[in-house]
Amino acid sequence: MEHVIEIHDVKKSYKKRGSKEKIQAVKGISFNVKKGEIVGLLGPNGAGKTTLIKMMCGLLVPDSGQIFINGVNNQKNRLRALEHISVVLEGNRNLYWRLTVKENLEYFAGNRGFSKGQIQEKMERLLQLFSLKEKENEIVNSLSRGMQQKVAIFVALLANTDVIFLDEPTLGLDIETSYEIRDLLKKIAKEEQKTIILSTHDMPVVQDVCERAIIVNHGKVVVDDQVENLLQLFESKAYLFTLNRSLTQKQTLLLEDQFVVNISSDDAGKTLLEVNIQKGEDLYKIIEILEEEQTPIEKIDRTIIDFEQVFLHIVKGEKPVEMAQSV
């Protein structure tokens, strides 16, 4: 399948304010994105996500490396590359608050050279999809934060580009609106067939919407894999033992020495042992430790893990062996 975004060894550093010292925000990032993919670009604050998005949008010039959007080098032909991308940036209003919803939509489409007639049909269809038909003549300033965010995504969609960058689209929204935006993104992906790059701290959104996750930390890609794979990899490594007796001091020391464990007890007084293991054979080692002192094992469960836990494991530097090889 063709790549709609190609990034080759991109680096970017900034001068620290008031000193000659430079901070390297992006330290040689490379990856490709296929047409129609929905990719979550994740990382802790200051990881380099927004810098990366701004470089892909041509708003920031990289120190070195190349970025191609639909085969167009976005440094050599910035304006031609922009024909293929639209963005909703975090921390920006992205809209004119003194104009109405419809005026904003028409204005930003016109700024891309579209006439009112060219966007009319699509605008009407999207107004229904976004449930904004009744609000089309309202001044944006009078809308809720969630509505404003929907209008900003609408503007990006109306640009009719192959790629849409969404930087923190659910930031600062209440749970209900966040769910609404999540549903909307799923609908967009399904009905509009767009390539979406989603930068967010909202892990349920990633788990729910994205196919693939690129995790950036300290300016480097630490993981690039399918969300489903990541969930499976971490899920298969986390086990919960339910024991009918408490562990001895010797067993506890042995387990803590070799594994990441969490020991607790449930309401029925049973001992719960949560263990993260690196290799399949580790499971046998644990059973051996338990059997040595004849501790009865009631059951062994795989722990259900969500993407938030996967993300935390990764940014803390914990990586399953298979995944480390895939990066």
Place this chain on the structure above:
Amino acid sequence: MKWLNLFKVNLKREFILLKRYLPNTISLVLTFYLIFLGMFFGIHVVGNPETAEVNIQYALVNYIFWFLAMSVMNGIGYTVQSEVQLGTLEQIYMSPLGAWRIFLTRIISSTITDGLIIVAMLFVSMLTANTWLNLDFISILPALLFTIISMFGVSYMIAGMAIIYKQIGSFLQISQFILLGLTFVPVSVFPLLELAPAMKGVDMVRQVMIHGFSLSDFTLFDYSSLILNAIVYFVLGVIVYLRCERTAMIKGVLGQH
């Protein structure tokens, strides 16, 4: 066609905001008129009564050009500054038509709206002063057009500064006084002024409106100087702006406050 669509939405936006910020528009009109009244009565009270009419005509023409120059030359810089404050500058930069073209259509649109207000106020002022300038539009328009193009160039240069430094309010205030000096001094008094942006055109329009010159009264040198001034300043302005834009993109300060 894309250009026309771009121009249409920016002109429409200008009219919408003019209407939506009506108190601001009214205060602009009132300020224009009140300053004119101040000048008018000042000339009558302290000036020589024999030359009062010519003095008022000079004051009026120079004043409208000062007003126009302020609005055009500071226009793009002011737009950049307000887009940064609104948090929409980076969206402007996402247009495949180029931000400089969007700003060009913005400044043309605001020149049209401000121009309409200025023309209306000019008639009100002439009525108040009971003095009538030679409004030979056929002779005025060519010189005015190239004068405005030259002003656009300066506007781009100021916008270049705004895109890097963002807060240029103090500079814009100082520039008002520089423009006041430039527009009120005739080129005949200080010929080197002809090299300054837009000043040749201002002088030619002044000749038409006050001394009744027509198109045929100007020499080929006048027209060449007028056109060259416009082209040089406009091209230079766009080049300076694009260089500043690139610098802002390298430094990462494009949308920063």
